Amino acid sequence: MDHFTASLADADPELAAALEGELDRQRRQLELIASENYVSKATLEALGSPIVNKTVEGYPGRRYYGGAEFADLVETLAVDRAKRLFGAAHANVQPHSGSQANLACFLAFLEPGDRVLAMDLAAGGHLSHGAPVNVSGRVMEVHHYGVDPTTGRLDLDAVAEIAREVRPRLIVCGASAYPREIDFSGFRKIADEVGAVLLADIAHIAGLVAAGLHPDPIPAAHVVTTTTYKNLRGTRGGIVLTGDAELADRIDRAVFPGVQGSVILNAVAAKAVCLGEALRPEFTGWAQRVLANARALAEVLVDRGLGVVTEGTDTPLVLVDLSPLGLTGRDAQEALERVGIAVNKNPVPGDPRPPWIASGIRLGTSAGTTRGLGEAEFRRVGELVAEVLAAAAAGREVPRRVPAAVAELCDAFPIYPDQ
Numbered sequence: 001m002d003h004f005t006a007s008l009a010d011a012d013p014e015l016a017a018a019l020e021g022e023l024d025r026q027r028r029q030l031e032l033i034a035s036e037n038y039v040s041k042a043t044l045e046a047l048g049s050p051i052v053n054k055t056v057e058g059y060p061g062r063r064y065y066g067g068a069e070f071a072d073l074v075e076t077l078a079v080d081r082a083k084r085l086f087g088a089a090h091a092n093v094q095p096h097s098g099s100q101a102n103l104a105c106f107l108a109f110l111e112p113g114d115r116v117l118a119m120d121l122a123a124g125g126h127l128s129h130g131a132p133v134n135v136s137g138r139v140m141e142v143h144h145y146g147v148d149p150t151t152g153r154l155d156l157d158a159v160a161e162i163a164r165e166v167r168p169r170l171i172v173c174g175a176s177a178y179p180r181e182i183d184f185s186g187f188r189k190i191a192d193e194v195g196a197v198l199l200a201d202i203a204h205i206a207g208l209v210a211a212g213l214h215p216d217p218i219p220a221a222h223v224v225t226t227t228t229y230k231n232l233r234g235t236r237g238g239i240v241l242t243g244d245a246e247l248a249d250r251i252d253r254a255v256f257p258g259v260q261g262s263v264i265l266n267a268v269a270a271k272a273v274c275l276g277e278a279l280r281p282e283f284t285g286w287a288q289r290v291l292a293n294a295r296a297l298a299e300v301l302v303d304r305g306l307g308v309v310t311e312g313t314d315t316p317l318v319l320v321d322l323s324p325l326g327l328t329g330r331d332a333q334e335a336l337e338r339v340g341i342a343v344n345k346n347p348v349p350g351d352p353r354p355p356w357i358a359s360g361i362r363l364g365t366s367a368g369t370t371r372g373l374g375e376a377e378f379r380r381v382g383e384l385v386a387e388v389l390a391a392a393a394a395g396r397e398v399p400r401r402v403p404a405a406v407a408e409l410c411d412a413f414p415i416y417p418d419q
């Protein structure tokens, strides 16, 4: 078997079969997991490039290894595109993930033991925003704000009150499961009043932000983090952005050598691809469809009497409280998976259940929109979801036409036809 020419199927049939199985699953399942998307063929090619062999540390023009000419070109392309896409003064495209991007920001602006104010995980925040089980929560003194228990919305007066009490050195806004717009300027006023740095994490809304469909965090926050694989439709990884050029060095030093070593260059190349795609005019149309689809999906679920948190959405995601149905998030996730619909269980505001059971599900439209589904299809998806949940709540069998309808939708919108 020749190292340079043997295909994966020949060299490692066992692994090749697992990957083939995953591709088949993606083709057959309707992906409503909000943190997922389908990357382009161009992105897959960049990820599979032999640039993966190159080791570099540091930044373009100041590397610790030689032979970095093309690595520098690749990273510079990604940085320039990120800056252009978000109107940022500086971008760091090296973070291996969104969590690493956030950790780097903690390192950049905080000393161990400093106080941080962030959204509660149970209210829609993220692990890397100071959850006790995460390094961010173990090293810092983290305080949390939630959402208004009756409206499910952020209440900035309540956040300001906690901020005045806690006097945090850093405030984190942005969430994993919050369906409404985030008022970054409102957060900045609070940060300024208490002398805190404002970090905006736009992982779930980055595409909408880039397309101008969500308030812009760059002028409001000192520093902005995102993942590239959710609503930006790119590869797995993170980016740190800032509108303040004076913070550039501090951020770069925190990413490397602060929390990471060498650069995953094929990932950086793939980030450049997705950022280039997002700079093209068609991307705005895609982002508009993601939002219109999320609103259509939310509307159908509201019409069907489901407990849609905040009764709608301004984002790619819809959060459904299943407690009125007497159904747990875990049971709903399993029932939907049996008909070919992938969602994730998710805590809802004030959730009494632990996160591994949860009282809600989170649905996202980024992946489905990339696949080609429009509002009519998402309305149909909403009806199918409602039908499955009603059957599960009543302990009834789901009619066979439901998985058949899911399969039909998947067949009508194929992915990776030549893969």
Ligand SMILES: *Cc1c(COP(=O)(O)O)cnc(C)c1O
Pocket (backbone or CB within 6 Å): 035, 096, 097, 098, 099, 100, 102, 125, 126, 128, 174, 175, 176, 201, 202, 203, 204, 227, 237, 238
């Ligand atoms: C997904 C997400 C992250 C982390 O992303 P990873 O790449 O999984 O580390 C960070 N913040 C928010 C708000 C997210 O939703």
